[in-house]
Amino acid sequence: MQTILLIEDEKSIARFIELELSHEGYQVIKAEDGRAGLELAEKGGWDLMLLDIMLPGLNGLEVLRRLRRSCDLPVIMLTARDAVMDKVTGLDTGADDYITKPFSIEELLARIRTALRKQQSLQQLLLTVGPLQMDIARHTVSVNDQPVDLTGREFSLLQYLMENQSIVLSRESLMEKVWGYDYMGETNIVDVYIRYLRGKIDEPFDVKLLHTVRGVGYTLREDKREG
Ligand code: CA
Numbered sequence: 001m002q003t004i005l006l007i008e009d010e011k012s013i014a015r016f017i018e019l020e021l022s023h024e025g026y027q028v029i030k031a032e033d034g035r036a037g038l039e040l041a042e043k044g045g046w047d048l049m050l051l052d053i054m055l056p057g058l059n060g061l062e063v064l065r066r067l068r069r070s071c072d073l074p075v076i077m078l079t080a081r082d083a084v085m086d087k088v089t090g091l092d093t094g095a096d097d098y099i100t101k102p103f104s105i106e107e108l109l110a111r112i113r114t115a116l117r118k119q120q121s122l123q124q125l126l127l128t129v130g131p132l133q134m135d136i137a138r139h140t141v142s143v144n145d146q147p148v149d150l151t152g153r154e155f156s157l158l159q160y161l162m163e164n165q166s167i168v169l170s171r172e173s174l175m176e177k178v179w180g181y182d183y184m185g186e187t188n189i190v191d192v193y194i195r196y197l198r199g200k201i202d203e204p205f206d207v208k209l210l211h212t213v214r215g216v217g218y219t220l221r222e223d224k225r226e227g
Helices: 011-023 035-041 060-067 084-093 105-126 152-163 171-179 189-200
Strands: 003-007 027-031 048-052 075-079 098-102 126-128 132-136 141-145 147-148 212-213 219-220
Touching: 003 011, 003 075, 003 189, 011 027, 011 105, 027 035, 035 060, 048 060, 048 098, 060 075, 075 084, 075 105, 075 147, 084 098, 084 152, 105 126, 132 152, 152 171, 152 189, 152 219, 171 189, 171 219, 189 212, 189 219
Parallel strands: 003 027, 003 048, 048 075, 075 098
Antiparallel strands: 126 132, 132 141, 141 147, 212 219
16 A cells, blocks of 8 residues: 655645545545654655645745655645745755645546656666665666676676566576577677676675576575575
């Protein structure tokens, strides 16, 4: 179940949103002022935040500003009609979207679905296996936050291994996925590239991520076993 944090001080609006979103299958937790909301938000575990701007305690923009220091939770701002400055400032501060009161529940649901979908596709572009991270959109790889320089082919091979972490992949399937069906070169090319990757990832960072499964192929997983 996806969990939404709703920070809204107007009880009737908060109650209405809570009822409608619960009906749609979301779990909704409410906070009535900025400080309490920020505290809840920072605890994490949320899929999305709905954030009113005019709030007691801390206003919504300040909540967003503080939250953004540490967190990329999707945030939809709830703004008053024609508060253009709030919208601009909200988006500048890192809101993903805003919706103007009064709004229809259908519109709010559509905005929520879009924000959740966007977040999901961003997460799919980030692969993590233990200390190893790959940002597919930026085409970067790092181990323990230290950048690793890979060639295009090394990157593709590593990406396929990361997408299938802990699954043993045969040389043939790696060849097909990374080099393509028509590849006519050396058949030990996979072994050669696994060696390159070990030389750039396992060895310099003293980790053990690339494992040989004798007679079968290779797998990428985080553990201490020898392979
Ligand atoms: Ca308010």
